[in-house]
Amino acid sequence: xxxxxxxIVVTLIFVGALAGAMVEVSGRFDEIGQxxxxxxxxxxxxxxxxxxxxxxxxxxxxxxxxxxxxxxxxDPALLPYYLYPRAFYQVDVEPEFNQVFxxxxxxxxxxxxxxSFSVDWVLRVxxxxxxxxxxxxxxSRR
Amino acid sequence: MSFVVPLVLVWVSGYFLxxxxxxAGRPGFSGWLGDAPEVIGLxxxxxxxxxxCGVWLRPFDSSWLAAAPLLLGAAHVWKRTRxxxxxxxxxxxxxxxxxxxxxAVAAVVALACGGGLSLLFATPLFDWDAxxxxxxxxxxxxxxxxxxxxxxxxxxxxxxxxxxxxxxPWLAALPARVTGVFQERDFQAVAGLAAALGVVQxxxxxxxxxxxxxxxxxxxxxxxxAAWLRNLFAAGVELTLTLFLLLSVQALWRxxxxxxxxxxxxxxxxxxxxxxxxNEGLLLSLCLIAGLGxxxxxxxxxxxxxxxxxxxxxxxxLLLMSGxxxxxxxxxxxxxxxxLGRLRPEHLPQALHRVPLLLxxxxxxxxxxxxxxxxxAALLLLCLSRWRRGVxxxxxxxxxxxxxxxxxxxxAVIYLLSPWRDLAQHIGITFDRIFLPLLPLVILLLLRRFAxxxxxxx
Numbered sequence: 168x169x170x171x172x173x174x175i176v177v178t179l180i181f182v183g184a185l186a187g188a189m190v191e192v193s194g195r196f197d198e199i200g201q202x203x204x205x206x207x208x209x210x211x212x213x214x215x216x217x218x219x220x221x222x223x224x225x226x227x228x229x230x231x232x233x234x235x236x237x238x239x240x241x242d243p244a245l246l247p248y249y250l251y252p253r254a255f256y257q258v259d260v261e262p263e264f265n266q267v268f269x270x271x272x273x274x275x276x277x278x279x280x281x282x283s284f285s286v287d288w289v290l291r292v293x294x295x296x297x298x299x300x301x302x303x304x305x306x307s308r309r
Numbered sequence: 310m311s312f313v314v315p316l317v318l319v320w321v322s323g324y325f326l327x328x329x330x331x332x333a334g335r336p337g338f339s340g341w342l343g344d345a346p347e348v349i350g351l352x353x354x355x356x357x358x359x360x361x362c363g364v365w366l367r368p369f370d371s372s373w374l375a376a377a378p379l380l381l382g383a384a385h386v387w388k389r390t391r392x393x394x395x396x397x398x399x400x401x402x403x404x405x406x407x408x409x410x411x412x413a414v415a416a417v418v419a420l421a422c423g424g425g426l427s428l429l430f431a432t433p434l435f436d437w438d439a440x441x442x443x444x445x446x447x448x449x450x451x452x453x454x455x456x457x458x459x460x461x462x463x464x465x466x467x468x469x470x471x472x473x474x475x476x477x478p479w480l481a482a483l484p485a486r487v488t489g490v491f492q493e494r495d496f497q498a499v500a501g502l503a504a505a506l507g508v509v510q511x512x513x514x515x516x517x518x519x520x521x522x523x524x525x526x527x528x529x530x531x532x533x534x535a536a537w538l539r540n541l542f543a544a545g546v547e548l549t550l551t552l553f554l555l556l557s558v559q560a561l562w563r564x565x566x567x568x569x570x571x572x573x574x575x576x577x578x579x580x581x582x583x584x585x586x587x588n589e590g591l592l593l594s595l596c597l598i599a600g601l602g603x604x605x606x607x608x609x610x611x612x613x614x615x616x617x618x619x620x621x622x623x624x625x626x627l628l629l630m631s632g633x634x635x636x637x638x639x640x641x642x643x644x645x646x647x648x649l650g651r652l653r654p655e656h657l658p659q660a661l662h663r664v665p666l667l668l669x670x671x672x673x674x675x676x677x678x679x680x681x682x683x684x685x686a687a688l689l690l691l692c693l694s695r696w697r698r699g700v701x702x703x704x705x706x707x708x709x710x711x712x713x714x715x716x717x718x719x720x721a722v723i724y725l726l727s728p729w730r731d732l733a734q735h736i737g738i739t740f741d742r743i744f745l746p747l748l749p750l751v752i753l754l755l756l757r758r759f760a761x762x763x764x765x766x767x
Contacts, residue, residue: 173759176687180530183682187535188421190679192428195542199431214433237467244441244469251448254460255467260643270728276643279465 215249217241221292221301222249228303229253229288236284236306239292241299256284312498315483316349318374323352325381326578329388330571346510349502350556351575354582355381357476361632368454369479369486405521414525421532422508425541426501434493436543438742441469443546444496446478451485456636464641472640474633476585477546500544507552508532511749514559518705518757527752534748535680536741550590551746553583557597558712558750562705564618565604573618577625584630589743592719593712598623600711604704660725663732667724670733674740681748688713688751695758709754713747720744 201209215222226249229235234254237243247255260276291302327334327348334344356377360369363376407415434440445468449460461471480499485491508528515524531537540547560576563569580597583590602619675685692700692710700706720743729735 176683177526180683180687181526181533183678184530184533184535187679187682188533188538191535191538191542192424195428195431195538198435199428202432213435243467245437247467248440248445248448251445252452256463256465257467258465260464260641268730268734270730277464284465 215245217294217298218245218249219298221246221290221299224301224303225250225253225290229290233287234285235288235290236281236286237290237292239290239299241292241294243292255290256286258284311484311488311492312495314487315374315480316502318378319349319352319356319480319483320345321352321378322355322381323348323350325378325385326351326355328385329381330575331569332571342509343513346506346513346552347556347559349506350553350579350582352377353476353480354553354578354585357479357585358581358629358632360479361636364455364457364636369450369482374483374486407521411521411525414522414529418508418512418525418529418532421529422505425532425538426505429497429501429504429541429544430494434496434544436545439496439500439544439546442473443477444481444493444544445469446473446475447481447485447496448491450475450478451482451491454486457639461640464643472637472642474585474587474590476582477549477587480549497544500541500546500548503549503552504537504541507548507555507749510552510555510559511752514555514562514749514753515756517562518753523756527756530682530752531749534682534684536745537748539680539741540745545742545745546587547589547742547745550583550586550593551749553579553586553590554593554597554746555749557583557594558709558753561597561601561708565704565708568618570618570621573622574625577622577629580622580626581629584626585633589720589746592723593716593746594626596712596715596719597708598626599715600708603711604708607701607707608704656726657722663725666732667721667736670736671721671724671740674736680741684748684751687755691754691758700754700758703757706754706757709750709757713750713754716747717744 198213202213205213211219222245225235225246229250231252234256237246237255237257239257243255247253258279258281260278286306289304289306291304292299293302294300324334327344334340334348359377359380360373363369363373434444446456450456453460456471456475459466460468477496477499481496482491484495484498508531511531512524512528515527518524519527537548557576557579560572560579564572564576576597580594584594598619601622602616605616605619675681692714696710700710724732724736727735
């Protein structure tokens with residue numbers, strides 16, 4: 168490859184990289200603008216997404232040291248992050264939601280009877296039009 | 310500011326470890342800056358290893374923070390008083406004076422990197438994986454000081470991927486063990502630091518292979534690549550993996566040049582660091598060890614054929630990894646994404662019907678110019694056009710090319726065995742993250758082949 172053709176290739180690579188970087192940075196600026204200037208609802212949506220109602224209600228009612236038995240037809244993965252140190256348990260080892268987009272495991276995972284959990288709360292989460300709606304009960308009343 | 314104390318302790322640990330390995334630092338500010346990735350990488354890997362070994366005894370607390378520098382400092386003093394060799398002073402990093410054009414490009418690199426970092430810290434964590442996989446574990450370690458609890462060990466506890474390695478969560482939890490409060494910013498700081506150190510390390514490796522202008526352009530290309538920026542804004546752990554990969558490559562290049570056993574030991578520590586970041590690091594470590602073995606076989610033609618050091622490297626790496634694997638015995642495999650559990654030869658024939666889709670999807674993502682510009686096309690062209698005389702003849706280039714090819718092949722097999730019903734969706738979500746660590750290797754390969762000129766000693 169001659170020096171001239173090397174220069175052309177290098178220029179092309181940098182032009183492509185610069186264009187991609189500008190698109191990426193501009194997207195990030197949009198995100199930051201929404202975060203900085205958006206109303207509270209937008210900011211909450213940016214953090215919690217469709218989990219807002221579940222997280223806010225659980226944080227308000229369930230004490231941090233409590234444990235929760237969770238049933239969910241939506242992906243509950245974000246809950247432990249915002250609600251830690253509350254301990255969430257499920258009757259299935261594999262989160263139920265995984266079965267929506269994954270093949271079942273080669274060997275079936277074990278499953279525990281709900282009554283065998285010694286938990287303080289039971290949380291049922293159902294998906295309604297893309298938003299997760301909680302139904303929270305003290306375990307003693309289930 | 311909560312990050313300063315752990316950073317200093319990690320730095321001091323790395324400094325002593327480096328001296329114990331027989332390398333003194335380089336003189337001057339540029340030497341100090343250039344050594345920073347290696348010193349911090351060593352300190353982080355050593356501290357994490359100590360954590361894995363010591364967590365059996367008691368949970369991790371702030372007193373543990375000082376243990377690594379104290380132990381290593383004592384070993385350093387002991388070695389000096391016994392007169393067991395003075396660390397070898399390395400040459401000044403870059404003796405040539407800087408030209409105005411080079412200063413301008415360096416300023417652009419620093420500006421782009423600094424701008425990227427400021428954008429990283431401008432919001433809380435939004436990225437899904439960063440929160441549910443890594444920052445959650447950091448929060449748990451920061452609060453509980455250990456992973457020997459039900460939080461990690463109870464299979465019915467909702468906790469995604471408890472078997473993922475913990476180096477980044479451990480690093481992000483360090484400030485909280487000092488201040489008592491976990492903050493997302495500490496997690497972002499780990500990603501930001503790894504990104505900045507990765508750029509410095511890439512520059513150093515490029516500089517050893519080409520002119521200063523070429524090295525600066527290599528570093529600039531990385532910070533302008535959309536995939537790298539996206540990962541930085543998401544505080545991705547792949548930036549830390551990339552740093553450890555570059556450090557491993559540097560140690561192995563040095564070994565290929567000098568044949569010093571201490572470089573193999575350093576390489577093993579960096580490979581351990583990479584494999585402790587995420588499971589792709591495990592595959593990358595295996596690829597680097599296998600790649601080094603193939604390079605040694607290739608060097609047989611010139612009288613260097615010796616696989617002994619490769620076995621030594623593999624044994625050291627396995628020894629370091631065994632600390633984590635011992636713990637894994639007690640952590641349940643609770644995910645359908647348990648790829649290692651599915652990696653059985655008998656499953657491959659059933660998955661072969663996915664090959665056309667796999668090739669189509671990987672091709673589509675690799676050709677996404679907006680994300681990767683011409684990275685993968687350039688790698689393909691380089692291998693096709695210069696394999697025999699350019700790549701194969703140079704052991705260091707051959708090592709890079711083999712790592713890229715072996716890792717790409719390994720990932721293809723894992724995609725084939727993917728439990729995701731929609732393979733295209735799986736590749737779409739993961740491609741950029743999984744292949745990001747190869748980006749600096751491709752840049753290095755291109756520089757070594759197209760802009761080669763004598764650089765200073767590494």
